[in-house]
Amino acid sequence: MPFAKFLVCLCIFGCPIAFSLSLAPAGSSAPQSPPRDRTVPPQKKRTVIAASTLLDGKGRVLRNTRIVIEGSKIVAIDPKVGPVDYDLRGLTVLPGWIDAHVHITWSFGKDGKNAGPAGTTQEAAYESAANAWVTLMAGFTTVQSVGSPTDIPLREAILKGTLPGPRILTAIEPLIGQGEKSGTPGEIRAFIRKQKEAGADLIKIFASQSIRLGGAMTLSQEQLNAACDEARKQGLRTLVHAYKDAVRAASIARCTEIEHGTMATDDDLKLLAEKGTYLDPQAGLVIENYLLNKEKFLGTPGYTEEGFAAMERVLSLNHALVQRALKIPGLKIVFGTDALAGSHGRNAEEFIDRVRDGGMDPMTAMVSANSLGAEAMGMTDQIGSIAPGLEADIIGLDGDPLKDITAVRRVAFVMKGGIVYKNTSTK
Numbered sequence: 125m126p127f128a129k130f131l132v133c134l135c136i137f138g139c140p141i142a143f144s145l146s147l148a149p150a151g152s153s154a155p156q157s158p159p160r161d162r163t164v165p166p167q168k169k170r171t172v173i174a175a176s177t178l179l180d181g182k183g184r185v186l187r188n189t190r191i192v193i194e195g196s197k198i199v200a201i202d203p204k205v206g207p208v209d210y211d212l213r214g215l216t217v218l219p220g221w222i223d224a225h226v227h228i229t230w231s232f233g234k235d236g237k238n239a240g241p242a243g244t245t246q247e248a249a250y251e252s253a254a255n256a257w258v259t260l261m262a263g264f265t266t267v268q269s270v271g272s273p274t275d276i277p278l279r280e281a282i283l284k285g286t287l288p289g290p291r292i293l294t295a296i297e298p299l300i301g302q303g304e305k306s307g308t309p310g311e312i313r314a315f316i317r318k319q320k321e322a323g324a325d326l327i328k329i330f331a332s333q334s335i336r337l338g339g340a341m342t343l344s345q346e347q348l349n350a351a352c353d354e355a356r357k358q359g360l361r362t363l364v365h366a367y368k369d370a371v372r373a374a375s376i377a378r379c380t381e382i383e384h385g386t387m388a389t390d391d392d393l394k395l396l397a398e399k400g401t402y403l404d405p406q407a408g409l410v411i412e413n414y415l416l417n418k419e420k421f422l423g424t425p426g427y428t429e430e431g432f433a434a435m436e437r438v439l440s441l442n443h444a445l446v447q448r449a450l451k452i453p454g455l456k457i458v459f460g461t462d463a464l465a466g467s468h469g470r471n472a473e474e475f476i477d478r479v480r481d482g483g484m485d486p487m488t489a490m491v492s493a494n495s496l497g498a499e500a501m502g503m504t505d506q507i508g509s510i511a512p513g514l515e516a517d518i519i520g521l522d523g524d525p526l527k528d529i530t531a532v533r534r535v536a537f538v539m540k541g542g543i544v545y546k547n548t549s550t551k
């Protein structure tokens with residue numbers, strides 16, 4: 125079946141400071157304990173965190189309490205327990221963020237130009253590891269990469285504890301809509317099963333061409349129905365890159381989540397709410413990153429002067445999309461950045477864009493990357509909240525994002541699965 129062998133970047137929507145983070149651990153920012161090999165039963169070491177302000181990930185604020193962690197999990201929230209191992213009073217403590225849409229292996233190549241997933245060279249592998257590190261240091265403890273076959277060794281290394289990084293879910297190879305050439309419904313079903321066999325955690329589908337090219341539908345309703353139905357049968361979720369008419373079509377096909385969604389009508393958005401289809405719009409970071417790094421993208425596959433000319437127009441459409449989506453009762457808006465070369469580690473800028481330009485309430489923005497993000501992944505029993513029984517993915521911000529959303533840039537503490545990877549708090 126003639127699926128494209130190369131993933132041309134179809135993502136429409138992304139900075140210059142991402143790689144200024146030093147990889148060298150310094151002082152208290154060094155990991156507090158060595159990465160754990162998950163083949164060894166985790167020690168039931170008990171850790172207690174004190175917090176003066178705790179966002180529980182579901183929209184509640186708790187004051188002056190303590191979180192008790194044993195091994196990789198939270199076991200209690202109890203203000204009376206002690207002794208305290210990490211005194212995070214003065215920070216805002218919340219669950220590690222979840223980014224529903226990244227391209228964790230995409231980097232700039234040796235020539236400084238966008239290399240996309242860049243294959244399997246040593247340079248590309250180190251870039252991928254660096255992307256994972258800066259993403260974790262930025263407070264993102266789970267990301268969904270959508271996707272590349274090179275995600276797999278990175279996912280596995282992080283899972284084993286041999287590399288530090290966020291928990292990675294990957295789509296491996298996406299289904300790229302190209303009209304009839306995408307295949308018959310039967311062939312599309314076979315492609316979905318192939319991804320499952322290769323170890324995919326979810327399926328990514330491109331149902332629209334790039335918005336830089338107009339955003340027309342590239343899969344028929346019948347093809348989309350086949351893709352999302354087969355994925356559901358295989359127990360996999362479907363993320364659909366969709367603009368305009370493809371948004372409605374993907375919701376009708378009972379796909380799980382719409383990526384981007386630019387130029388969806390209010391009626392389309394109401395349909396998503398009615399059918400429970402998640403929406404992952406991008407308010408700013410991805411386009412801002414493209415504009416900031418224009419020379420590094422221009423001339424690489426999919427990036428033309430005309431495309432760049434369209435971006436500023438699309439940016440205002442995307443602000444409008446978030447504003448409109450927030451007015452649709454019951455519409456579930458999750459957090460995803462489309463992080464790619466240049467924006468890894470700056471994922472949290474998207475929170476600022478959503479709040480400042482999209483009109484989103486800061487608590488809604490936090491929940492979209494916590495419990496709602498976990499719900500969209502079917503992982504509420506593991507991540508997205510600070511509650512007994514869940515993984516101890518806990519971050520601390522220097523500032524209160526509910527009062528000043530730019531506090532999301534100041535991540536002072538990162539724990540993932542009970543291991544502290546960053547602690548620059550002063551206490």
Ligand SMILES: [Zn+2]
Pocket residue numbers: 135225226227270462
């Ligand atoms: Zn993307």
